[in-house]
Amino acid sequence: QVQLQESGPGLVKPSETLSLTCTVSGDSIRSYYWSWIRQPAGKGLEWLGRIYSRGDTNFSPSLRSRVTMSVDTTKNQFSLRLSSVTAADTAVYYCARDWAASYCSSTSCVEAHDYFDYWGQGSLVTVTS
């Protein structure tokens, strides 16, 4: 059974950088995409971005300028960094396995997002001075 566990500081000051790590157990991190998703209290889910085990990344257009992701296959971990945080970034942050499907148009093929099958329990990050 695949398990994911988020870890990182629960408090971050405004304008600083939020950093979280997701540790994967029960399967290798290789050959999969891995995503970060967040949920402000009482609100819906927001996809932040994903990383492939090779290091390829895709980010949400709304956060692209502030998000970076990295992967460490030796530790079976991947990480999120979100810069210049404000109170609006306060949320529960989830990591999830991102199942991809090969989608081909008339001109090209991409590894399209299909679904999230395994999720971490979530990590609450509060932005406060």
Next chain:
Amino acid sequence: QSALTQPPSASGSPGQSVTISCTGTSSDVGGYNYVSWYQQHPGKAPKLLIYEVTKRPSDVPNRISGSKSGNTASLTVSGLQAEDEADYYCSSYAGSNNVIFGGGTKLTVL
């Protein structure tokens, strides 16, 4: 990119069926068969219920089903049980390596 549109709430009595809609555009729900649905109980992580519009993971009962017509996907929960009371979210591939979610629907079992 705007979130997919879901009704904020839905309800039904035990044993009844409830359908939750998820409306997008031809650039997301209508353009790809990569629509998924998630159930979230309070304080818990979301759980995958449906993927690729109609497919169920092996641990999801067959009283849960999904469908799509045009730009609107739907989730139907039949034979409502108390444990079905939760928040439900739809999600879709939106092209250009982007993923969007619906705003969520709170399902109440009366």
